[in-house]
Amino acid sequence: RPALAWHAMDGLCLDDVPLAGIAARHATPTWVYSAATLRSRMAALQGEFAAQGLTPAIRYAIKANDHLAILSLLRAGGAGADVTSAGEFARAAAAGIDPAAMVYSGVGKRAEEIIQAIEAGIGQINVESAEELAMIAALARARDRTAPVALRINPDVAAGGHDKISTGRATDKFGIAYQDTAALYRHAATLAGLRPVGFSTHIGSQIFEIASYEAAYTRILALIDELNAAGTPVTMFDLGGGFGIPYDDGIGFPLPAYAAMVRRILAGRDLGIVIEPGRWLVAPAGILLARVTLTKATEADDFVILDAGMNDLLRPALYDAVHGIVPVGAVEASGWPRACEVVGPVCESSDRFGRYDLPPLAPGALVAVLDAGAYGAAMSSTYNGRPLAAQVLIDRGQPHVIRMRQSIEQLWRDEIIPPA
Numbered sequence: 001r002p003a004l005a006w007h008a009m010d011g012l013c014l015d016d017v018p019l020a021g022i023a024a025r026h027a028t029p030t031w032v033y034s035a036a037t038l039r040s041r042m043a044a045l046q047g048e049f050a051a052q053g054l055t056p057a058i059r060y061a062i063k064a065n066d067h068l069a070i071l072s073l074l075r076a077g078g079a080g081a082d083v084t085s086a087g088e089f090a091r092a093a094a095a096g097i098d099p100a101a102m103v104y105s106g107v108g109k110r111a112e113e114i115i116q117a118i119e120a121g122i123g124q125i126n127v128e129s130a131e132e133l134a135m136i137a138a139l140a141r142a143r144d145r146t147a148p149v150a151l152r153i154n155p156d157v158a159a160g161g162h163d164k165i166s167t168g169r170a171t172d173k174f175g176i177a178y179q180d181t182a183a184l185y186r187h188a189a190t191l192a193g194l195r196p197v198g199f200s201t202h203i204g205s206q207i208f209e210i211a212s213y214e215a216a217y218t219r220i221l222a223l224i225d226e227l228n229a230a231g232t233p234v235t236m237f238d239l240g241g242g243f244g245i246p247y248d249d250g251i252g253f254p255l256p257a258y259a260a261m262v263r264r265i266l267a268g269r270d271l272g273i274v275i276e277p278g279r280w281l282v283a284p285a286g287i288l289l290a291r292v293t294l295t296k297a298t299e300a301d302d303f304v305i306l307d308a309g310m311n312d313l314l315r316p317a318l319y320d321a322v323h324g325i326v327p328v329g330a331v332e333a334s335g336w337p338r339a340c341e342v343v344g345p346v347c348e349s350s351d352r353f354g355r356y357d358l359p360p361l362a363p364g365a366l367v368a369v370l371d372a373g374a375y376g377a378a379m380s381s382t383y384n385g386r387p388l389a390a391q392v393l394i395d396r397g398q399p400h401v402i403r404m405r406q407s408i409e410q411l412w413r414d415e416i417i418p419p420a
C-alpha cells in the first residue's frame with residue numbers, strides 16, 4: 001500500500017495528506033482515495049501485459065467503484081468499461097467512456113437496456129443464455145441494427161474467494177453451459193441482427209490461483225479452435241476479471257504469471273483479448289476513515305465501536321471479509337496491542353469488522369479501514385437512517401471532495417406521503 005505512510009507529526013497520511021486533517025474538515029465516516037494509486041495500478045496492469053507482448057482491451061468493471069471521478073481517471077489511463085445496467089451505462093458515458101469501449105454484462109438485461117446499448121454503438125454484449133441471444137437478435141433486427149455479441153461461457157470450474165462471489169460453476173446462474181456454446185455460436189452466426197465476435201467468461205472474484213483461470217481458458221480455447229477450423233470465425237476472447245488483492249498483507253495476485261500464462265495458451269492464435277478487472281484496479285486505492293464512538297468492555301469482550309458500519313462497508317457482514325484496520329493518530333506508548341472486537345453502530349450482530357489486535361483506542365480516535373476502494377461506497381446503503389458518507393480524492397497533494405456527505409433530509413427527499 002504505497003500511498004499510506006506514517007509521519008511523526010501528522011500521523012497516518014495518504015499521499016502525504018494527513019488523514020486527521022481530512023476527518024477534522026469533512027467529518028467521518030469518509031472514503032478517501034488516492035489518484036496516484038489509481039493511475040499507477042492502471043499503468044502497472046498494462047505494463048504486465050505489455051511485458052508479454054499483449055495489449056488487452058481493459059474494460060474496468062465499474063460495479064467495483066462507479067464514482068465519475070474514478071471512472072474519468074481510469075478512462076484517461078486507457079480503460080473502457082464493463083457495465084451491467086442502464087445506470088452503469090449512463091455513468092460510464094457521463095465519465096466520457098465511448099460505448100464502443102464498453103462491454104455489457106449481466107444475466108438479466110432488460111429490453112430497454114439492450115436497445116439503448118445497441119443504438120449507442122456498444123462494443124460488445126456478453127450474452128448469458130440462448131433465450132437472451134434470441135431477444136437481442138429480435139431487438140436489433142427490429143431496428144435494422146447489428147448487435148456485436150459474445151457468448152459468456154460457464155466453464156464449470158470452482159474459483160474465487162468466497163461462495164458468494166464464485167460464478168463459474170455449472171450450478172451458478174451465470175453463463176451458457178459449456179457443452180451448448182459451440183452450437184449456439186454457430187446459430188448466432190446465422191441470425192440476422194447479430195454479429196458474433198467471440199466468447200467471454202468470468203469465473204469469480206478475489207481469485208489467486210492461476211490454475212483456475214488456465215483450466216477455464218483452455219477449455220474455451222478448444223472451442224474457439226474447433227469453430228475456427230470449421231469456418232465460423234472467432235476473433236475475440238474476453239478473459240473476465242476476478243484478480244484478487246491481499247486484504248491481509250499476504251501475497252498479491254501473481255499478475256506477471258497470469259499474463260505469461262495467457263500469452264502461453266494463446267500462442268499461435270490471432271485473437272483479440274479483453275479483460276474485466278474491477279477490484280484489482282481500485283481496492284488498494286481507497287480507505288474508509290472512521291472514528292471510534294465508544295469503547296465498551298463486557299464480561300465477554302472488549303468492543304471498539306466505530307461510526308462506520310455495515311451500511312457503509314458491507315463486505316465484512318456479507319462475505320466475512322476482513323479489512324486491515326490501522327490507527328490514524330499517535331497511540332499511547334504504553335498501549336500494547338490487544339485483541340478486541342471492532343464493530344459498527346448498526347443494529348445487527350453482523351455489523352462487525354472483525355477481531356483485531358489494536359492498541360487502546362479512546363473515543364474520538366481515528367482509524368483507517370484499508371483496501372476499501374472496491375465494493376465499498378458502491379455497496380453502501382442508508383440502512384438505520386445513516387446518510388451516505390462523504391468521498392474525498394487526493395490528487396497531487398490536494399484533497400478534493402468528490403461526493404458530499406448526504407444530508408439527513410436527503411434520506412426522505414423522494415418519499416411521498418399520500419393524502420390522508
Ligand code: LLP
Nearest residue numbers: 061105202205206241242276277278279375
Ligand atoms: N466481470 C463480471 C462479469 C463481473 O460480474 C465482475 C464482478 C467483474 C468482471 C469484476 O470482478 P473483480 O475483478 O472485481 O473481481 N461484491 C463482491 C464482489 C462481487 C463481484 C461481482 N462481479 C466483493 O465485495 O467481494
